[in-house]
Amino acid sequence: MTTVLRYAAFTSDPAGGNPAGVVLDARGLDDEAMQAIAAEVGYSETAFVVDGSVRYFSPKAEVPFCGHATVATAVALAERDGPGEFVFSTQAGLVPVTVDDGLRATLTSVEPSVEPAGDLTDVLDILRWEATELDPELPARIAYAGARHLVLSAATRQRLADLDYDFDRLLAYMLERDLTTLQLVWRESPTTFHVRDPFPVGGVVEDPATGAAAAAFGAYLRELGLGQPTITLHQGDDLGRPSLITVELKPDDNRVRVSGNAVPITAPA
Numbered sequence: 001m002t003t004v005l006r007y008a009a010f011t012s013d014p015a016g017g018n019p020a021g022v023v024l025d026a027r028g029l030d031d032e033a034m035q036a037i038a039a040e041v042g043y044s045e046t047a048f049v050v051d052g053s054v055r056y057f058s059p060k061a062e063v064p065f066c067g068h069a070t071v072a073t074a075v076a077l078a079e080r081d082g083p084g085e086f087v088f089s090t091q092a093g094l095v096p097v098t099v100d101d102g103l104r105a106t107l108t109s110v111e112p113s114v115e116p117a118g119d120l121t122d123v124l125d126i127l128r129w130e131a132t133e134l135d136p137e138l139p140a141r142i143a144y145a146g147a148r149h150l151v152l153s154a155a156t157r158q159r160l161a162d163l164d165y166d167f168d169r170l171l172a173y174m175l176e177r178d179l180t181t182l183q184l185v186w187r188e189s190p191t192t193f194h195v196r197d198p199f200p201v202g203g204v205v206e207d208p209a210t211g212a213a214a215a216a217f218g219a220y221l222r223e224l225g226l227g228q229p230t231i232t233l234h235q236g237d238d239l240g241r242p243s244l245i246t247v248e249l250k251p252d253d254n255r256v257r258v259s260g261n262a263v264p265i266t267a268p269a
Contacts, residue, residue, distance in 0.1 A: 007072035010209035010243040010260035018209035020072035021046030045069040053089040058202030065092040065146030067211015074105040075262035092146035106259040109145040112219030145215035147180035160186040171200035208236030209243030218247040218256035
């Protein structure tokens with residue numbers, strides 16, 4: 001019987017953060033079996049470890065990289081084997097992860113990239129947002145740090161809080177553009193942002209903590225010349241699952257570092 005661990009990532013509270021399934025020994029499981037387990041677990045992602053390689057499945061499909069499940073997996077390995085450094089081989093590339101003595105994990109993204117977002121008419125209509133409700137100082141971009149995310153910046157916290165989109169239309173829009181989530185953001189200060197991530201591609205209306213999008217967002221800020229050494233992202237507040245994500249940008253390395261805690265939320269099943 002396959003043992004599935006359950007962790008909440010980017011939080012120290014089992015009732016907060018983003019739940020992730022973790023299978024520390026997925027040898028012998030084929031793609032169909034992994035997909036079935038992820039669907040049964042029902043979290044936005046479940047990570048499967050096979051001899052240092054990690055694969056990530058949402059309830060609907062495999063994704064190339066998942067930040068919160070990476071953090072959860074690293075903490076689970078640290079609890080089993082002790083803290084230290086791990087290197088995960090993912091479909092997006094090699095992802096180093098360090099877990100300290102306090103069981104806080106820091107992942108280092110693959111090489112990121114940022115590209116123009118193109119016309120926003122359709123996606124704004126799907127979100128039921130007006131162009132005038134966007135922050136003109138934070139223009140839309142598609143950012144990548146292991147998975148592709150469309151970054152859209154709301155001019156007000158209220159616009160971000162009032163999220164009511166057309167699930168099926170957004171799913172089709174994202175599949176056409178190979179997007180994993182939308183990274184919807186509101187800037188509280190140069191170093192503090194509130195974010196929300198619709199995830200219909202994974203069969204989830206919204207992700208309460210999205211490490212891959214956080215890494216991509218760090219690359220986005222650097223590209224715009226707005227990067228800071230440390231950036232704090234608040235996510236999940238509007239879902240009742242508060243999450244805290246730390247993004248670090250280093251001047252001598254284009255890769256983005258994303259840090260957070262993870263805690264068990266159930267006994268192994």
